[in-house]
Amino acid sequence: MSGNLTKVVLLHLAVLVALFAGQFFASDYAVLTLTRIMVLAVYAVGYNFLFGYTGLLSLGHAMFFATGLYVAAIGTTRAGLSVPAAFAMAIVIGFVVSLVMGAIILRATGVAFMIVTLMFSQAAFLTVLYFGEFTRGDEGIVIPDAIRSFIFLGVPVDLTSEVLRYNMALAILGCAVALTLVLVRSRFGHVLIAIRENENRTAMLGYDVARYKLIAFVISGMLSAVSGATYALMFAYAGSTLASIQYSIHPLLWTLLGGASTVLGPVLGTALMFLLVDFASSFTNANLLMVGAVLILLVLFFPKGIIGTLRQRYVPWLP
Amino acid sequence: MTALLETRGLSRSFGGLIAVSEVDFTLMAGEVRAVIGPNGAGKTTFVSLIAGRVPPSSGIVLFEGEDITRLPAFRRVRRGIAYTFQITSIYANLSVSENVELAAHQSGAAGSRAALEHVGLADRAQQIAGTLSYGHQRLLEVAMGLALHPKLLILDEPTQGLSDAEIANFIELVRGLSRDTTVLLIEHNMPVVMDLAHRITVFDRGAILAEGSPGEIRADPAVQTAYLGSADA
Amino acid sequence: MSFFPHLLLALLEGTVAAAVLALSALGLSLVFGVMRVVNVAHGEFFMLGAMLAWWTAKTVPGGPLAGFVAALIVAPAAVGLLAFLTERLLLRRINYDPEATIVATIGLLFVVQQLALSVFGADAKPVAAPFTYRIVFPWFGYSGYKLFVVVASAAILLGVWWVLARTRYGLIMRVTQFDRETATAFGIPVHQVYAAVFVAGAALVAVAAVLIVPIQQAHYLMGLDPLLMSFIVVIVGGLGSIKGSVIAALVIGMADGIISVFFSPTLASILATLLVALVLVVRPQGLYGAPIR
Numbered sequence: 124m125s126g127n128l129t130k131v132v133l134l135h136l137a138v139l140v141a142l143f144a145g146q147f148f149a150s151d152y153a154v155l156t157l158t159r160i161m162v163l164a165v166y167a168v169g170y171n172f173l174f175g176y177t178g179l180l181s182l183g184h185a186m187f188f189a190t191g192l193y194v195a196a197i198g199t200t201r202a203g204l205s206v207p208a209a210f211a212m213a214i215v216i217g218f219v220v221s222l223v224m225g226a227i228i229l230r231a232t233g234v235a236f237m238i239v240t241l242m243f244s245q246a247a248f249l250t251v252l253y254f255g256e257f258t259r260g261d262e263g264i265v266i267p268d269a270i271r272s273f274i275f276l277g278v279p280v281d282l283t284s285e286v287l288r289y290n291m292a293l294a295i296l297g298c299a300v301a302l303t304l305v306l307v308r309s310r311f312g313h314v315l316i317a318i319r320e321n322e323n324r325t326a327m328l329g330y331d332v333a334r335y336k337l338i339a340f341v342i343s344g345m346l347s348a349v350s351g352a353t354y355a356l357m358f359a360y361a362g363s364t365l366a367s368i369q370y371s372i373h374p375l376l377w378t379l380l381g382g383a384s385t386v387l388g389p390v391l392g393t394a395l396m397f398l399l400v401d402f403a404s405s406f407t408n409a410n411l412l413m414v415g416a417v418l419i420l421l422v423l424f425f426p427k428g429i430i431g432t433l434r435q436r437y438v439p440w441l442p
Numbered sequence: 443m444t445a446l447l448e449t450r451g452l453s454r455s456f457g458g459l460i461a462v463s464e465v466d467f468t469l470m471a472g473e474v475r476a477v478i479g480p481n482g483a484g485k486t487t488f489v490s491l492i493a494g495r496v497p498p499s500s501g502i503v504l505f506e507g508e509d510i511t512r513l514p515a516f517r518r519v520r521r522g523i524a525y526t527f528q529i530t531s532i533y534a535n536l537s538v539s540e541n542v543e544l545a546a547h548q549s550g551a552a553g554s555r556a557a558l559e560h561v562g563l564a565d566r567a568q569q570i571a572g573t574l575s576y577g578h579q580r581l582l583e584v585a586m587g588l589a590l591h592p593k594l595l596i597l598d599e600p601t602q603g604l605s606d607a608e609i610a611n612f613i614e615l616v617r618g619l620s621r622d623t624t625v626l627l628i629e630h631n632m633p634v635v636m637d638l639a640h641r642i643t644v645f646d647r648g649a650i651l652a653e654g655s656p657g658e659i660r661a662d663p664a665v666q667t668a669y670l671g672s673a674d675a
Numbered sequence: 676m677s678f679f680p681h682l683l684l685a686l687l688e689g690t691v692a693a694a695v696l697a698l699s700a701l702g703l704s705l706v707f708g709v710m711r712v713v714n715v716a717h718g719e720f721f722m723l724g725a726m727l728a729w730w731t732a733k734t735v736p737g738g739p740l741a742g743f744v745a746a747l748i749v750a751p752a753a754v755g756l757l758a759f760l761t762e763r764l765l766l767r768r769i770n771y772d773p774e775a776t777i778v779a780t781i782g783l784l785f786v787v788q789q790l791a792l793s794v795f796g797a798d799a800k801p802v803a804a805p806f807t808y809r810i811v812f813p814w815f816g817y818s819g820y821k822l823f824v825v826v827a828s829a830a831i832l833l834g835v836w837w838v839l840a841r842t843r844y845g846l847i848m849r850v851t852q853f854d855r856e857t858a859t860a861f862g863i864p865v866h867q868v869y870a871a872v873f874v875a876g877a878a879l880v881a882v883a884a885v886l887i888v889p890i891q892q893a894h895y896l897m898g899l900d901p902l903l904m905s906f907i908v909v910i911v912g913g914l915g916s917i918k919g920s921v922i923a924a925l926v927i928g929m930a931d932g933i934i935s936v937f938f939s940p941t942l943a944s945i946l947a948t949l950l951v952a953l954v955l956v957v958r959p960q961g962l963y964g965a966p967i968r
Contacts, residue, residue: 180774227956234713234773235955238910242952245903249945317544320533327493327527328545329519329590368899372781379778409793415785422779423768 167389169346170374175384178319183244189366191351196361217348225340263362382428452501479645522593534572680814693928702876718902724884743805758877804889
C-alpha cells in the first residue's frame, strides 16, 4: 500500500507544482482566470467531500459559500475588520453555521435531504435580499482597494496584486486538496465511504452514522465558506447572485464533470467548465444552454466524470 | 446467573397490526438458540427489536443485566450485539477484505484476516464483494459479524439460498463459534435447527408458543399444528 | 382601507394563491408520487406553457378568449411532447435513478430556460385575460377572472382525483406507485405508465400556466417560483397524496397571500421555504405521505 501512497502524493504534488509553474507562462488574463478557478475549486472540493465521499447530494451549498462571502465583505466594509480578521471570522462563522444547519438538515434523508438543503439555501438567499441595506442585494458590496492592502505579521500584503492572489489561491487550494487527501485515506474517510455505500450496514457495524455525517457536513460547509471568503477578499465583490441557486448547482456540476469521489476531480471539473463557458461565449451568449447540455450528457454517458472514468478503467489507485 | 439477554413485555405494532406481543424471553450466555415459526409470526421483528433496528411500542430489552431499550442500534453493536441481515447487506463495491476491515474496528487487519479464515474466505480477500456467489456473500456477512467480536451474534435466516454443501459447512462454522459466542438464529431449515440448537423458541402470531429442547419441541402437539406439520416436507 | 377589508383582500388573494399552487403542484405530485423522481425542470414546463399561451394569443386572431381556448390546446400538447421526449430519451436511459434524474432535469432546466430566452426574448410578456369582469366590493374591486381560476382549479383537481380513484387508469397508476416490481409481475407495462404519468404531469402544469398567466406575466425566469412552491406543496402534503397536496396548498397559499398583503412578498417566501424545510426535517414523508420505505 505504501507504494500507492508515494504515487498518490507525487501525483497531487505534481499537479500543484504545475499550477505554480503555470503562472510564469500564462497571459495576464489566464492568470486572473486561473486564480478565480482555484478559489472556486476549493468550493468544489468542499462540496465533493459531502457529495462524492459521503454520498449526500446537497442542492443548497451556496448558503455556506455565501456565509464566507458576506462575512468577509461586511466584516471589512462595515465592521472595520482587517482582512485577516475578516477571513478568520468567516471561518468561525462558517463553522457555526455548518454545525447548526447540519444538525437540523441531517435529520432528513434521501430526497427529503436534497429538498431541505435547497429550501434552506433559498431562504438564505431571500434573506440576503431582504436585508438589502446591509448586503446591497444584487448590486453587491464592493470592497475598496485600500482595505485589501494590509500588513500581516509585519509583512505587507497587497491583494490587488495578481501575482500574490494567484499564489495565495494556489496555497489555499493546496491545503484543501491535502486535507481531503489525508481525510479520505484515513479510517474516517473509509467510514464515510461505507456510509455512502450502505448506511444501514454501517450503523449495524457499530458506527455512529449521524456523527460521521455531521462532521463531514461541517468540513464541507467550512471549505465552502473559506472559498466564499477568499472570493470576496480577492475579487473585492459580494453580490446576491453568488448566493443564488445557480451557485449551489455550480459545485455539483463541476464535481460531476471532473469526477465525484475523487480528490482532483472537482479541481479539474471547475477548470474545464470555465474553459467550456469561455470557449462557448466567444460565439454564443447561451452559457446556460452549454451548462445544461453538459449536465445531461454527463448523466447519460459519464456519470463518473472524467477522473472517475479514468480511475475505473486505467488508474485504480487514484484516491 | 444473569441472563445474557432478556426481554420483558416486549411489544411492537405497526398501525393496527400487532407484530410482536408481550414477549418475555431469556437467553443465557453460551447457548445456541433457534427461533422458528411460520411466516409473519414476528420473528424478524422480534430480532430487530433486540438489535435496535426497530423501536418497541412497549416493553424492555436487557443485555447483560442492563436496560438497553433506549439505546440506538450502533451502541448496541458496541455493547456486543451483532446482527446479520436477512437480505444480504454487504458493501458490494468494496473488496472482501475492505468489508471485513470496516467491521474489525480495533483488531484491524489481523482481526479481519482471522475472521475471513474462520469462514473460509481468506483466499478471496481481494475479490470485489458484489462478484461473490450468493453463498459466499452470506459467509462474508458472518465474517463481518465475527470481526465485531460480539457476545451475541444474531443470524437472520442464514442458510437461505445456500446449497447443501454450504449448509453443512455453515453448521460446522456455527458449532465452532458457539464455544465463544452466544448465537441466536432465525431459521426455517428444520434439520439445521435440530442439529445446531441447544434450545428452540417457537413464535406464532407475535407471541412465544413454546420453548424447549429440540426433542421437546418436536414432540409438542401445539407446535406441530402451528408449524412443524405443514413445514415437514 | 381599514383592517377588515384588508383581511378580505388577503383572504381572496390567499385563496387564489392556494388554487394556483395546488394546480401547479398537481403535475409534480403525480410524477413524484408515481415515479418517485423529482423533475427539477417542472418550473420550466410551467414557463413554457405560459410562453406558449402568450404566443398563441398573439398569433390566433379573434381576441383574448379565442387565444385562451387555443392556448389550452397548444400549450399542453407542446409541453407534453417535450415531456414525452424527456422521458423516452433521458429518464428511461438512466432508469429513473433519483439522483441522476435530479441532475439531468437540472440540465434540462437550463436548456429550456436558455431556449426560451433565445426564442422569446428577455422581456416580460403580458397576456390578456379571456374575459374581464370586475366584482365590486364596497371597499375595492376584485378581478372576476381570478375567481374563475379558483373554480377551474378546483374542477381540474376534482377531475384528476376522480381519474385516480375511480378509473382503471388511476388504479394502474396507484399500483405502479405502490410497488414497481409487483406491478411488472402483474403485467403492467411500467415504462408506459411512467411515460403517461410524466406527460400528464407536464400537460397539467401547462394548463395551469395558461390559466395563471393572465394574472402574472410570462417571463423566461418565471419558472423558479412555481418550482419551489410546487416542491413545498408536494413535500409538505406528502408524496403521492393529492389530498395532502391540496391541503398543503391551502395552508401555504393562504399564509403566503395573507403575509404578502400585510407584510412583504419576500418575507412570505422566506417563511414558506423555512416552513417546508422544517416540516421535512421533522416528518420526511410530509403531512399525508406514506412513510418512506
